[in-house]
Amino acid sequence: xxxxxxxxxxxxxxxANRIGGFIMHTTYLYHVLIWMLPVVVLQWGLSWRVFRxxxxxxxxxxxxxxxxxxxxxxxxxxxxxxxFDPQQTLGLRLGVLPLEEVLxxxxxxxxxxxxxVMFLPRSRxxx
Numbered sequence: 449x450x451x452x453x454x455x456x457x458x459x460x461x462x463x464a465n466r467i468g469g470f471i472m473h474t475t476y477l478y479h480v481l482i483w484m485l486p487v488v489v490l491q492w493g494l495s496w497r498v499f500r501x502x503x504x505x506x507x508x509x510x511x512x513x514x515x516x517x518x519x520x521x522x523x524x525x526x527x528x529x530x531x532f533d534p535q536q537t538l539g540l541r542l543g544v545l546p547l548e549e550v551l552x553x554x555x556x557x558x559x560x561x562x563x564x565v566m567f568l569p570r571s572r573x574x575x
Contacts, residue, residue, distance in 0.1 A: 475536035476548040484555045491562045501574040502565045510557035517553040521545055 492499060499506055524530055525544045537546035565573060 473534075473536055474538060476532075476546065477538060477551070480548055480552050480555065484552075484559060487559060488555070488562070491559075491566060495562075495566045498565060498573060498575070499562065505565050505573075506558070506561050509561040510554050513557040513560075514550075514554035517557070518542070518545060518550055521549060521553070 522543055522545055525532075532546050532549065537548055540547040542550050
């Protein structure tokens with residue numbers, strides 16, 4: 449979780465799993481996956497035909513937006529604007545960002561693009 453602005457996840461005790469002798473904290477990952485993956489799955493369950501025909505509109509925006517957010521967040525962390533509590537992350541990093549933060553950005557952008565395609569008028573999407 450970001451250190452500068454405590455969020456709900458900072459109030460929760462880290463959930464630790466013992467994997468191969470290493471303690472890996474999963475609080476942030478748990479919150480990202482438990483809130484986002486069910487919605488992604490539900491959207492695919494409801495609109496898979498539309499998504500399949502509009503795959504470029506669903507995949508391309510999250511790649512572009514997610515990458516931009518990762519770069520912006522990297523700059524913020526490197527400039528000391530905020531930090532991530534190592535007690536609530538796995539410890540796996542992409543540069544200076546925890547893996548969970550990177551997943552958060554790409555999953556958020558995916559949810560937005562999927563929702564956008566779901567609610568486009570039929571005349572604006574491939575059927």
